[in-house]
Amino acid sequence: MPPPIRRIAIDREPTVAPERPIANGLAQAPVTEAVARRRSERPDPATVRERMRVDAVWLAYGENWVVRDVTLPVRQGEVLAMIGASGSGKTTLLRSLNRLTEVTAGGSRAGRITLDGEEIHELEVNDLRRRVSMVFQQPNPFPMSIYDNVAYALAEQRPPRGRRRRRTPQLEAAAEDALRRAGLWDEVAGDLDRSALRLSGGQQQRLCIARALAVKPEVLLMDEPTSALDPLSTLKIEELMEHLAVDFTVVIVTHNLQQAARVSEYTAFMLGDERQVGGLVEFGPTDKIFTHPVDPRTEDYISGRMG
Amino acid sequence: MARRTGRREDQRAERTLGALAVGLLALIGVMVVIVFVNAWPSFRSNGLSWFGPGGNVDTQLRAMQESTPLPGHSIEYFRGWPLLWGTLLTTVLAVVLALIVSTLAAIFLTEFAPERVRRALEPVIRLLAGVPSVVYGLIGILALAPLINQHLISNARKQSVAYVVQLNGADLTTATLILAVMITPIMVALIAGALGSVPEPWREGSVALGVNRWRTIVRVSLRTARPAIVAATVLATARALGEAIMLSMVSGGRGFAANPLDGLTFLFEPVRPLAATIVQQSDGLTIAPLAHTIYAMAAVLLVSAALLSLAGWAAKQPLRRYGIRA
Amino acid sequence: MSETATVATAPPVAVRPPRQSTAAWPLADRVGYWLCWTTGIALCLIAVAIVVFMLVKGVAYLRPALFVEHPAASLQQSQSGGFLDPIEGTLIITAIGTLIAAPAGVALAVWISEYGRPTALARAVESAIDVIAGVPSVVLAIFGLLVFSEGFLGFLSQNAANGAVYGRSFFAAGIVMALLALPLIVGSTREALAQVPDRVREASYALGKSRASTIRWVLLPSIRPDIASGIALGMGRIIGDTAIITILLGVTLTTQGVGSTPLLGTLRGTGSTLTSYVYNNSPAGEGNAPQKAYAAAFVLLMLVLALNALVTRLTAGRRSDRASIGGRLRAIGGSLPWTR
Numbered sequence: 001m002p003p004p005i006r007r008i009a010i011d012r013e014p015t016v017a018p019e020r021p022i023a024n025g026l027a028q029a030p031v032t033e034a035v036a037r038r039r040s041e042r043p044d045p046a047t048v049r050e051r052m053r054v055d056a057v058w059l060a061y062g063e064n065w066v067v068r069d070v071t072l073p074v075r076q077g078e079v080l081a082m083i084g085a086s087g088s089g090k091t092t093l094l095r096s097l098n099r100l101t102e103v104t105a106g107g108s109r110a111g112r113i114t115l116d117g118e119e120i121h122e123l124e125v126n127d128l129r130r131r132v133s134m135v136f137q138q139p140n141p142f143p144m145s146i147y148d149n150v151a152y153a154l155a156e157q158r159p160p161r162g163r164r165r166r167r168t169p170q171l172e173a174a175a176e177d178a179l180r181r182a183g184l185w186d187e188v189a190g191d192l193d194r195s196a197l198r199l200s201g202g203q204q205q206r207l208c209i210a211r212a213l214a215v216k217p218e219v220l221l222m223d224e225p226t227s228a229l230d231p232l233s234t235l236k237i238e239e240l241m242e243h244l245a246v247d248f249t250v251v252i253v254t255h256n257l258q259q260a261a262r263v264s265e266y267t268a269f270m271l272g273d274e275r276q277v278g279g280l281v282e283f284g285p286t287d288k289i290f291t292h293p294v295d296p297r298t299e300d301y302i303s304g305r306m307g
Numbered sequence: 308m309a310r311r312t313g314r315r316e317d318q319r320a321e322r323t324l325g326a327l328a329v330g331l332l333a334l335i336g337v338m339v340v341i342v343f344v345n346a347w348p349s350f351r352s353n354g355l356s357w358f359g360p361g362g363n364v365d366t367q368l369r370a371m372q373e374s375t376p377l378p379g380h381s382i383e384y385f386r387g388w389p390l391l392w393g394t395l396l397t398t399v400l401a402v403v404l405a406l407i408v409s410t411l412a413a414i415f416l417t418e419f420a421p422e423r424v425r426r427a428l429e430p431v432i433r434l435l436a437g438v439p440s441v442v443y444g445l446i447g448i449l450a451l452a453p454l455i456n457q458h459l460i461s462n463a464r465k466q467s468v469a470y471v472v473q474l475n476g477a478d479l480t481t482a483t484l485i486l487a488v489m490i491t492p493i494m495v496a497l498i499a500g501a502l503g504s505v506p507e508p509w510r511e512g513s514v515a516l517g518v519n520r521w522r523t524i525v526r527v528s529l530r531t532a533r534p535a536i537v538a539a540t541v542l543a544t545a546r547a548l549g550e551a552i553m554l555s556m557v558s559g560g561r562g563f564a565a566n567p568l569d570g571l572t573f574l575f576e577p578v579r580p581l582a583a584t585i586v587q588q589s590d591g592l593t594i595a596p597l598a599h600t601i602y603a604m605a606a607v608l609l610v611s612a613a614l615l616s617l618a619g620w621a622a623k624q625p626l627r628r629y630g631i632r633a
Numbered sequence: 634m635s636e637t638a639t640v641a642t643a644p645p646v647a648v649r650p651p652r653q654s655t656a657a658w659p660l661a662d663r664v665g666y667w668l669c670w671t672t673g674i675a676l677c678l679i680a681v682a683i684v685v686f687m688l689v690k691g692v693a694y695l696r697p698a699l700f701v702e703h704p705a706a707s708l709q710q711s712q713s714g715g716f717l718d719p720i721e722g723t724l725i726i727t728a729i730g731t732l733i734a735a736p737a738g739v740a741l742a743v744w745i746s747e748y749g750r751p752t753a754l755a756r757a758v759e760s761a762i763d764v765i766a767g768v769p770s771v772v773l774a775i776f777g778l779l780v781f782s783e784g785f786l787g788f789l790s791q792n793a794a795n796g797a798v799y800g801r802s803f804f805a806a807g808i809v810m811a812l813l814a815l816p817l818i819v820g821s822t823r824e825a826l827a828q829v830p831d832r833v834r835e836a837s838y839a840l841g842k843s844r845a846s847t848i849r850w851v852l853l854p855s856i857r858p859d860i861a862s863g864i865a866l867g868m869g870r871i872i873g874d875t876a877i878i879t880i881l882l883g884v885t886l887t888t889q890g891v892g893s894t895p896l897l898g899t900l901r902g903t904g905s906t907l908t909s910y911v912y913n914n915s916p917a918g919e920g921n922a923p924q925k926a927y928a929a930a931f932v933l934l935m936l937v938l939a940l941n942a943l944v945t946r947l948t949a950g951r952r953s954d955r956a957s958i959g960g961r962l963r964a965i966g967g968s969l970p971w972t973r
Contacts, residue, residue, distance in 0.1 A: 110645045129519035140508035143629045153516040195629045320845035324744035328758045335761040415673025437937045439873030442930045495683040521662040550767025552875040585771045589880045605772045
């Protein structure tokens, strides 16, 4: 008897993308109802608030430029997908949004990146990172229990008076909320004290998402969150992303063009390699980029002729 | 053909090596048995009071050496509390001090120190870890003890206890300090090594959640390095317990139970731990009662070492379920 | 609408982000941060101070003559000779200890790692080696004294006046010293063997070689540097130990041979080593010649330095990232109890 299939608690049927080689073009990439509805109901771009803005940003590590003159808006309540081949600088650009590039020695930047209008270099860095949260490519749960992982950043924040406590009713409620949003609650509710490392790869990644959501960030950065996972887990997380976009702003870097076409409203295509510093080639609404790209390089990439 | 001779060759090799292994096992077994067998008479005569206080340890030992029992007691009379207390004090104080200093220094080395400082310090620490204990003893007795004697122990203090014991700088403080200095390099190296091996994704994940570096170190790095910290502590305690020569040089040489009720003077009273006593009394192994007493001390050391090993193993178990392996 | 990137102009001047300040941290965290800094700096200073102190004192009192003069008993430092005999003693003891421990250690490690049957026996032997590593050297020493005072081992030392076996000699001390070095050699060899991938062994077996041949011709040669470094570490431990010398070498100032056989006579006799020399010349011993003590301590330090450098060179190319605690311990010259 096969084990029972657990469903994520959503009220829509998930759509499974049919096998289709990229070369056929993505004009017919299927989208779920939710995304389609969201796209059709999209308000006038001019009225949507910009959450973050990348303004003529150049990034370098030491002496080498990695990203060249990128300007991008990150709009409230929308999913922005960054696509491009390896080495195009999209991951570096993503990491600069929460100043993670500073952790590596020699990272430097020119240009402006703002969050809600404020230059992020002037914000307190830990404060910034609580507002702009990140999920990594390889799931990296801490060697602690599931509860401790999810409540990790929350437990670090001190209440106005008194000491930090590990388990309070508020923290437990917040952890449950985050786990629900990440679609993991049903699977782990039984034993939150289990070691997080015993979860499967897909579950670990959802745990990391829950962990990032627990601090109620304003922007969620995702660096190829499903590239290390199996297709089923990938699917579950993509479904997750649709719901996330309702409350958060999401920026996702992905190699998977179908994924980008499915989940995002706006797409940015970046290009770069050893000979050429990474730069932004084209930016626009997803359906536009995937059906009528302006730049021939974009069209080449999307139809699989290169990259 | 090659197969068959090969197998015979293998059997021969396995048997020879196996015999060696059994021989070693037998040797250790014999050692443990001999120590306990020779220690038994002393324990039997004194019972549990062997571990208790009662008179001057040095007098008792000298009585055994001269084969003249103390009035009212048997020749085997021995109350080892001052030695046990001395061992406990020096070991625990030195290990606690070294643990705190080593952990802080290891964090400094792996997280905050500039690269050049780190690279310069590594060979220095390795050198210090290998310095023979007699050299540390020399520094202690020739440099540190006079310093303490001159600057920290006032004449008034010396007068106050002069009727019982002489304060001359070779005392609990010197012993503890030198012992701590002796065991710190190894602890620093071990803990720093473990801190440096904390997987980068964990540290990056914590920082990306907006947790500052210090809290990341405390909650992620130190937790991951806990098995190494435990191992380092156990190793350091074992070394401190067994340290005979250095302590016999700097700890005061008097089997005196330092009295914490003496206030600050307590820090400057001489002590003599078990291992140091064994070294100093080693000439007397031909005299039966003295030999039994010395073996009894050795038995105490052996049992402590075994308990230490057990404690170390037990301390590492709870973390295994969370995926932190030694 | 889609936008395309504007043509890039010359790259502007990039700005390093501001150094991460701890100003915004809570007080407790800042205290921790500064505690680490102060402890770290203090440790650096103390370490450097110790090394410099020993160097200064050593250089002040060390004269080449000391290396070639025999020590003599005298109340005056200028008359008490040099430390030729102690150096001899150190060399002899180290040689005996290493000669016994090295083959035995490698053999034991090979047995545990490659044969190891029955499993219970292998576990017991591993524990026994841990026990040796953890036992204080004084306990080993008095045990050794007991053993070597037995009649049938009298050939290893001399007979005292009343016919009892003296039990103290170079042989006795050297053999017990071998026990000190054993865990280090066993540990190094075992770790090195564990790092050799199984496919090397399988390839050899597939060619029809027996296990013994594989070990002898394939495995051991490939881990030579690790065995050498283990031996160097063991030598370091032997050189540095004083307790066993004090109890088992029958500390006489000069090397006193027994009987007339050239080598055997010396080994059956008593003497001193650098460590016991330092001990005796310090205020704790009888000599009270601190200058000589400093000079001898300096020589000891140089020996340790040389051995450390040797170990570093031997293990230079072989440090792996996932070094176990045991490996790290050995790398800094310690022993390895309770590393599991």
